[in-house]
Amino acid sequence: MTIYRTSKEQLAQILAPLTVLPGADRMEAGHWTAYHAVLGEYFPHELRAVAKRLFCTCEFWPQPKRILEALKRNRQVLGSNALDRVKAVAAGLPDPGPLAELTEADRAAMLEAFPEAKQIGHAKSSES
Numbered sequence: 155m156t157i158y159r160t161s162k163e164q165l166a167q168i169l170a171p172l173t174v175l176p177g178a179d180r181m182e183a184g185h186w187t188a189y190h191a192v193l194g195e196y197f198p199h200e201l202r203a204v205a206k207r208l209f210c211t212c213e214f215w216p217q218p219k220r221i222l223e224a225l226k227r228n229r230q231v232l233g234s235n236a237l238d239r240v241k242a243v244a245a246g247l248p249d250p251g252p253l254a255e256l257t258e259a260d261r262a263a264m265l266e267a268f269p270e271a272k273q274i275g276h277a278k279s280s281e282s
Contacts, residue, residue, distance in 0.1 A: 235252065
């Protein structure tokens with residue numbers, strides 16, 4: 155089941171600047187439905203950023219695959235907690251930032267707090 159975060163109307167408004175590009179004259183209701191099925195799961199603020207960039211770089215109307223690739227690249231850049239970050243921004247909260255990596259001091263503190271964790275991942279842990 156797909157959860158649509160961006161309505162068809164929002165998608166049309168966001169992609170409207172791209173309609174000046176060649177190929178846009180062939181867009182019909184079925185095409186918009188197909189674009190929405192592919193891109194509707196993303197948040198409007200993500201789509202706006204991608205559409206703005208594509209408007210400056212595309213010579214022809216971009217295929218859904220090209221827009222989707224740009225959206226996925228944006229999320230990869232955000233890191234392993236990308237969805238949490240885009241949800242926070244969509245809710246009007248500040249971006250929590252990338253998930254911090256554990257430092258050696260953090261790991262040492264965790265091992266002290268949970269002595270049984272020392273066995274996890276140890277070469278001989280399966281022998282005990």
